[in-house]
Amino acid sequence: MPTETRPTPAELHAIDLQERVVAGLHAAGHEGTPTALEPMLGGHSGLTYxxxxxxxxxxxxxxxPGQRSIGRHDMLRQARIMAALADTDVPVPRICATDATEPGWFAxxxxxxxxxxxxLDxxxxxxxxxxARMRRAAEILPRxxxxxxxxxPVDxxxxxxxxxxxxxxxxxxxxxxxxxxGADRLERLLADATPEAVVPVLVHGDYRLGNILSVGAEPAALIDWEIWSPGDPRVELGWFLVFADGANFPGVGRIVEGLPRADELVERYADGxxxxxxxxxxxxxxxFKMAAIMGHNLRRHREGRHHDPAQELLPATIARLIETGLDRLC
Structure with a gap:
């Protein structure tokens, strides 16, 4: 007789999540016959369907499965900030349903x-x-x-x-x-010249075109709110500028001719x-932040914790980021 095939834990999780999502959407007033949950690629802090x-x-x-709703896995925290921004001029997706029962989710x-x-992509x-998208992103950031x-919902x-x-x-x-x-030297230079904070604002934490859905040149929605916080707006602007030059990413990125220079993006952000x-x-x-993230990913790969041969392309970029960071402070 054929051997009975039992669902794997991942399959059981998907079946349970499907039922909960459909019930939650219906309870929130969204009617219709559902399709199956379809996994979407991308994202590192949770499952996306x-x-x-x-x-x-x-x-x-x-x-x-097996994770708790804390830190980057706190889905409801992401939903709360997007819901709070719904009536502002910051473009965000509309939150349709949430469920705090573990494992939590939102739609x-x-x-x-x-x-x-x-x-990069x-x-x-x-x-x-x-x-054009980069210029518009610089203009939208002040919103x-x-x-x-x-x-x-500051927490x-x-x-x-x-x-x-x-x-x-x-x-x-x-x-x-x-x-x-060279990271230790860059860290010391940053520590020796740390600026005083300015009045805190809402900081997305990973503001860049890779987290902005654009239709043509126009930003339609800012997504991936895993690490939002109140903080210094200049942190956000400095991070955005890292992605304005493909020369920062040798071996893993590309040079894109005609991208606006950093000074133009800053001028557009300042808006007069x-x-x-x-x-x-x-x-x-x-x-420094990008070099730390890439170094962390490379370490995990080499330790066998997350096998990804593409991480072996990172050393040249890590070195470049640290070198150019030092150049700016020396």
Missing amino acids: RIALDAQEYVVKAVP MELVAGESLEPV DPAVEPALAA LHRVPLDRL GDPLSPADELARWSRTMGAVPAELVP GPTPRDLTWFDALGR
Whole structure:
């Protein structure tokens, strides 16, 4: 007789999640015959699926099996900030249903658009379109920073520049020194010249074109709110500038001709106002942060914790980020 095939734990999780999502959407007033949950690629902090009720499509983000709703896996925290921004001029997807029962999940409307990092992602974006998207992203960012914090579900103290440096220094400190040559010196220079904090604003935490759904050149939705916080707006701007130049990513990125220079992006962000102070420091911090993240990923691969041969392409980029960070502070 044939052997009975039992569902795997992952399959059982998907079956349970399907039932919960459909019930949750129906309870929230979204009617229709459901399709099956379809996994979507991308994202590192949870499971992402696509589902439809008749013609209406949704994106579902869920806590992975065995994980708890804390930190990057706190799906409801992401839903809360997007719901709070729904009546502002910050473009975000509409939250349609939430479920705090572990493992938690939320459903949001599927927003059409591309979320591609021109210097890193495939397929390549046509250069003129990439440049237009980058300019619009710089112009949209102030909208985020103007939202009053007292209108938002703030659940922690503002992060100062010193806090941000300490945060990424911890990540860097867990990476073997030989994978991040010069990082200790860059960290010391950053620590010796850390600027004072300015009035805190809403900070997305990973603001870049790879997290913006665009239709043509226009931003349609800012997504992936895993690490939002109140903090220093210059941290966000410095991080955004790292992705404005493909030369920062040798071996893993590409040079895109015609992308706006950093000074133009800063000018568009300032919109006629004063240029934010100490941006050179925040530019260097963004490079330190990216080198720390890449060093962490490379370490995990080499230790066998997450096998991904593509991580072996990172050493040249890590070195470049650290070198250019040092150049900005020396």
